[in-house]
Every structure is written in structure tokens, then in C-alpha cells.
Amino acid sequence: xxxTCIYCHADLKRNEAIExxxxxxxxxxxxxxxxxxVVCRRCERWNLSPLETRWEAIEACERAFSSTRMRVxxxxxxxxxxxxxxxxxxxxxxxxxxxAAWRYGDxxxxxxxxxxxxxxxxxxxxxxxxxxxxxxxxxxxLTSRVTKTWYLNRVVLRTLNQRGAPVRVLRKHLYTSRxxxxxxxxxxxxxxxxxxxxxxxxxxxxxxxxxxxxxxxxGKLMAKANRRGGKEGAIRTAVRRIESxxxxxxxxxxxxxxxxxVFQETAKDHLPAxxxxxLRKPLxxxxxxxxxxxxxxxxxxxxxxxxxxxxxxxxKELEARxxxxxxxxxxxxxxxxxxxx
Numbered sequence: 001x002x003x004t005c006i007y008c009h010a011d012l013k014r015n016e017a018i019e020x021x022x023x024x025x026x027x028x029x030x031x032x033x034x035x036x037x038v039v040c041r042r043c044e045r046w047n048l049s050p051l052e053t054r055w056e057a058i059e060a061c062e063r064a065f066s067s068t069r070m071r072v073x074x075x076x077x078x079x080x081x082x083x084x085x086x087x088x089x090x091x092x093x094x095x096x097x098x099x100a101a102w103r104y105g106d107x108x109x110x111x112x113x114x115x116x117x118x119x120x121x122x123x124x125x126x127x128x129x130x131x132x133x134x135x136x137x138x139x140x141x142l143t144s145r146v147t148k149t150w151y152l153n154r155v156v157l158r159t160l161n162q163r164g165a166p167v168r169v170l171r172k173h174l175y176t177s178r179x180x181x182x183x184x185x186x187x188x189x190x191x192x193x194x195x196x197x198x199x200x201x202x203x204x205x206x207x208x209x210x211x212x213x214x215x216x217x218x219g220k221l222m223a224k225a226n227r228r229g230g231k232e233g234a235i236r237t238a239v240r241r242i243e244s245x246x247x248x249x250x251x252x253x254x255x256x257x258x259x260x261x262v263f264q265e266t267a268k269d270h271l272p273a274x275x276x277x278x279l280r281k282p283l284x285x286x287x288x289x290x291x292x293x294x295x296x297x298x299x300x301x302x303x304x305x306x307x308x309x310x311x312x313x314x315x316k317e318l319e320a321r322x323x324x325x326x327x328x329x330x331x332x333x334x335x336x337x338x339x340x341x
Contacts, residue, residue, distance in 0.1 A: 002322040005040035006047050007223065009329045012038050015086040017064055021049070021057035028089035028103075029061045035307075036061070039089070044107035045223075048307050050319045065090050077102050100239045104300060111229030148280065156224040158198055159217065161207050167194040173204075174225050174288040175279050178263055179218070179256035179298070182210060187249075188256035190214040192221070204277065212309060216321070219302035222295060225288040230296045238297035248301035249308075255298050259285045 003012050003023055013025045021027070024038035028046060036054045037046040051057070064080070065071065065088045071080035076094035081087050089102060152172040161167050169177075173193040180189040189210045196205055209217065230238070245251035263285030272278040282289030290298075 002051075002326060004322070004325045004329045005038075005043060005045065006321050006325045007045045007220070008040060008043040009325050010040055010042040011329075012040060012047070015084060017082055017084040017086045018057055018060045020053050020060050021051070025085065026087040026089065027061055028091060029058045030091040031058050031062055032093065034058065035091075035311075039087075039106075044110050045303075046103055047322075048310065050310070050322060061088055062090070064088060074098065096243055097236065097239050100235060100300065104235060104296075105232070108226070108229040108235055108296065109232075111227060112231065113229075152280070157220055159220075161194075162209060162213075165196065166198045167196055167205070167207070168198060169194045169221065171224070172277070172279060174221065174286065175282040176276060176286055177221065178286045179252075179259050180208065181253065181257040181260050188214070188253045190218050192217065212306075215302055215306050215309065219299065219306055221287055222299035222302060226295050226299055230292055234292045234296055237293035238300060241293060241297040242301055248305045251297065251301050252305065255294060255301070258294070259290055261285070262290070 003014075004010070005012055012023050014022050015024060015027075016022065018027065021036065025041055026039040028037040028039055029035065034055060036049040036051075036058050038049065039046055049057070064082055064086075065078065068080045068082045070082070071078055074094075076092040076098055078090040078092075079087065080090070091099070091102075094102075152170065152175075154171045155168045156171050156174065157169040159167060159169070169192060177190070177192045180191050182189050187210075189208055191206060191208050193204050193206050195201060195203065241255075242248055242251045245254055263283065267283040267285060270281070270283050272280075284290075287295075
């Protein structure tokens with residue numbers, strides 16, 4: 001039984017109400033399609049369960065949902081809270097707008113609130129230092145530059161390249177990495193700038209990937225590019241983008257074509273003199289440089305497509321992602337206790 005969020009590697013907690021599935025404090029289930037998700041209460045993302053016992057768990061969720069009076073429902077989605085404290089989200093046959101409001105509204109909204117709180121706290125602290133005389137305006141400018149440099153060089157993801165070698169993607173690499181249209185019949189690709197190795201070393205390398213690997217990596221990187229979340233209006237616009245394409249599988253190549261066109265037409269005008277490493281803002285058309293609604297739509301589409309492919313592939317790829325998340329959480333625990341053996 002997996003207990004770690006695929007996306008943020010947080011502990012998913014436990015429940016005592018669903019005997020066949022004792023993981024999670026909020027479960028979402030779709031009985032008609034046989035899908036069961038554990039909603040991470042830290043990042044609010046939905047972790048699709050790969051377990052063979054999911055049918056028994058879905059039936060138990062249905063019984064628990066129907067037996068409680070503490071529930072609110074629309075025609076297609078309902079929320080129930082049972083006495084033990086477990087929350088159940090019952091998914092019927094919602095239109096994409098309604099489903100997106102439930103699935104993505106919480107996570108994008110929580111990211112936005114967190115970003116606003118952090119920005120406000122930093123601005124208040126800096127203002128207090130200037131007013132109090134502890135920091136001059138010149139010192140504030142220098143501190144801002146140093147902070148920006150630190151922020152751009154933060155590692156947002158550690159992963160493996162096509163050869164299985166470890167690489168790390170920094171925040172500034174989201175300013176140059178981008179989706180690529182593929183005219184060889186593979187739909188779309190992903191161009192990712194990175195640094196080799198788990199740590200140390202400078203320089204910039206690039207890898208271009210396609211297929212399932214591109215889908216999985218794009219989902220993770222777009223979550224980092226969308227760290228500020230999105231407003232309700234932007235989420236609705238993102239959903240309409242996918243709806244107008246007809247399906248996430250169709251939308252993603254169109255998004256790659258659109259982003260590439262913007263990059264080719266405008267990026268050269270935003271390149272700094274000298275090294276591209278001096279970039280302080282995202283280049284247009286890159287993962288962090290697209291419009292807010294397009295970034296949100298790509299994250300939604302990659303997650304939904306990854307789930308569809310996982311189900312079609314008998315969930316083997318999804319189980320591998322859960323195992324990777326468990327291993328990452330164990331590694332973090334060990335790294336946090338360097339004195340223990």
C-alpha cells in the first residue's frame with residue numbers, strides 16, 4: 001500500500017473508515033470508470049491509485065458516501081464528510097468545467113494564496129528594515145539582487161535523462177525550456193535545459209524527449225512553472241482551451257505549436273547581451289513564459305493524459321511513479337538525519 005504523494009512526496013495520512021483502502025484523508029472516486037484518487041492535503045493534487053483492490057475500495061466509498069447525511073451534491077459531483085473525519089468526493093459524469101473546479105480549483109487556489117502570503121511577508125519585512133534604518137535603499141536593491149540570484153538557482157526537480165544519468169533542473173531553466181511541435185508523427189516533445197548530476201558543477205545541458213517520458217516530466221515542470229496558481233477566471237479559460245481542442249491528447253500538440261511560434265517570433269528580442277544564464281525573466285513561449293491560462297491548461301492536460309495512458313498500460317507506469325515517490329520520501333528522511341546510521 002503506497003502512502004506518499006506522487007507529486008510533493010508528502011505523507012498522505014491514514015483513515016480508518018475504508019478498510020480496503022486505509023490511505024488518505026480525502027478520497028475521490030468514480031465508480032463508472034473505476035478510478036480512485038487520494039487527494040494530498042498538502043499540495044491538493046489527485047493521486048490516481050494503481051491498486052488492484054480499487055474496485056472493492058470504490059464500493060466501500062460508495063457505501064460510506066450514501067450512508068452519511070453530511071454531504072452536499074450537484075447532479076454530477078458530491079462531497080461527504082463522515083464522522084471519522086474522512087472526506088469523500090463522488091464523481092459522476094460532470095462536464096469538464098465542473099470537474100476542473102473540483103480537481104484543480106483547490107490546488108491552484110492554494111498555491112496562489114501561499115504565493116501571496118509569502119510575497120506580502122517579504123515586502124513587509126523589507127519595508128520595516130528600510131524604515132527602521134537597518135537597511136538603506138541601496139542595500140535593499142543589493143539584497144533583492146542576491147535573493148533573485150538565489151531563487152533562480154534553486155533546484156526545482158531532480159530526475160534522470162534518457163541514458164539514466166541524474167540531472168537537476170533549476171528554476172531559471174524553466175525560463176528557457178519549452179514544448180516542441182513534432183512533425184515526425186510523435187505529437188510533441190519537450191526541450192529541457194538542466195545541469196548534470198544531483199549536485200555541484202556549473203554549465204547548462206539540454207535534452208529533448210518525447211512520448212510518455214515527456215508527458216510525465218512536463219506535468220512535474222508545469223507544476224513548478226505554475227507555482228503561483230491561478231485565479232478562477234484563468235482556470236475557466238484554461239478549461240475552455242482544452243474543450244475547444246476536444247481532448248487533452250489533441251490540445252497538447254496544439255499548445256506546443258502555439259508556444260513554439262511565440263518563442264520563434266519574440267524570444268530573440270528578450271535575450272540578454274552575453275550569456276543566456278543572465279536571464280532574469282522567462283523568455284516568451286517557454287514553460288514559465290507562456291500566458292497564465294495556457295500554463296494551467298498544459299498542467300491539467302498532462303495530468304489527465306498521464307492517467308489515461310497509465311490505465312491503458314495496466315498501471316505499471318503509475319506503480320513505478322508511486323514507488324519513486326516512496327523512495328524519494330525515504331531519501332529525504334535519511335538526508336534530514338545525517339547523524340543516524
